[in-house]
Amino acid sequence: MLALGGNAMSGADGVARPDDQREAIAVAMDSVAELVSEGHEVVLTHGNGPQVGNLLYTSELAAGVVPPTPLDWCGAQTQATIGMLVLDTLDQALATRGLPVPVAALVSRTLVAEDDPGFAKPSKPIGRYVQQSEAALLVEHGQHWREIGARGWRRLVASPEPVRCLDFPAAKALLTAGFVVVCSGGGGIPTVRREAEGYVGVEAVIDKDLTAALLAEQVLADVLVIATDVEAAVLGFGTPGAHPIGDVTTEELRTLASEGHFADGSMGPKVEAVTRFAERTRNIGVITSLPLIAQAVAGAVGTRVHPVSPA
């Protein structure tokens, strides 16, 4: 199970222009094809931060004329556009290597609890920055906005805990049939279950690393790899004494996390995701950068979290 960051799939400036996205995803898929060539069965998930921010902003700008797009719909839309680019570029990377492995991308929902505390206290910043006057207006319309540093105000949305990947059976069936499967993009479409209506999408975003841990558990993955832009999780990040974490137990990593070593909304959820996966499945979770995945799984680089002390 491999989770790719949404930032890794946009331009260097963080703007998710179509051509930049395709180019970045093609680079990532070259690494994924390499894993496939080594015989790994791969389930892929991905973030969508810059992409969903663009769609939300687009919808807001057009809202007077075209019915606005709810946040869960924006998330769904990024599954399709990123999924399409993965299909195109991974097909090509596999064909270049002479590997006749098919790829499939699923529209996929993640169940969340309607009474998740995240809904009462929106905490995840998304989309564009605005000035205070505009934020005040949007707060009057029921949205949550907060001043975030010098760039201005940013919308906060609910980020509930993922409970179940609803479309995991399709991912499992495709995996069994020999496909590389793209599933639960952007953490999955946030969905609640209501008595009368059944499943219904809700306006929220789900942390893609936590969903990746859940999906990895559901598909019985041997290893969960969170690919990011650094080689490993780091102690004392940004200080002179900074050093990467190599092999570590879930207990040790939980202690380090509780000591505040990992930033919220950045390395924090990645550490939480690999720790949960290792605790629940007794398998290994890995944090590393995309080009180093194969080496990291083999134990040469990256952070590897073990359910017990490594031998």
Next chain:
Amino acid sequence: MLALGGNAMSGADGVARPDDQREAIAVAMDSVAELVSEGHEVVLTHGNGPQVGNLLYTSELAAGVVPPTPLDWCGAQTQATIGMLVLDTLDQALATRGLPVPVAALVSRTLVAEDDPGFAKPSKPIGRYVQQSEAALLVEHGQHWREIGARGWRRLVASPEPVRCLDFPAAKALLTAGFVVVCSGGGGIPTVRREAEGYVGVEAVIDKDLTAALLAEQVLADVLVIATDVEAAVLGFGTPGAHPIGDVTTEELRTLASEGHFADGSMGPKVEAVTRFAERTRNIGVITSLPLIAQAVAGAVGTRVHPVSPA
């Protein structure tokens, strides 16, 4: 293989508001669940006209601020939002009937030829109507616009022939595993194959009925049903002598089509789709309305095109 119209999945006024789409799709999925309860294995595809029109307009309105969304990306996005609504509402309709049948929705591409004559002569009207002055401006930007009746000018885009449903193997694998599968929504994401890059999306729309005929052939469907808002294809539509077509051979239907009985962009492509399917597979193609599908397949109502004269 069942193809649903895009108009059937939006509000009565043709505006694709999120709640209206969910409501309309829930009604359609009740009929689909009924088919499943009768023991049919179902592959589902759908149109996306109103939905893609909205997205394109949204993108145009925001184009000065957010990178514009290419037309193929808009099409992909509608696969995800409609797919999500089908998953939610069909899950519910099946659960209500006590049917433990899983549903999956695929991001799916359709191969077209880069030298398809459709690219040289864009002919498919999509999106909003504008005044002549605005159309003239957009023509200067390389787009094609045409005056269409009293409502004004409308953009014309290429509508190339579908050559192959690229993601049909995933649909087939899911079908084999017992899923109801949603595939090739909006006719599939228009995709060409280039020597250096492999598969690449292109700005076009593909007729969803023609893609449905192709997918039906690829998944070896027993029957192709084009669900529309009338009970059957009609001779002399809109005249006092109008009467529905019941059982008909492919040859007879081709003759009627060549005599101009079926409108371009409306009944025309539906007739072409069922005729192609029946010619290529020697199976039966059906045109009818959604609530009548089961009866139409059984031969009681609707238009049924046969590869040879029905016994």
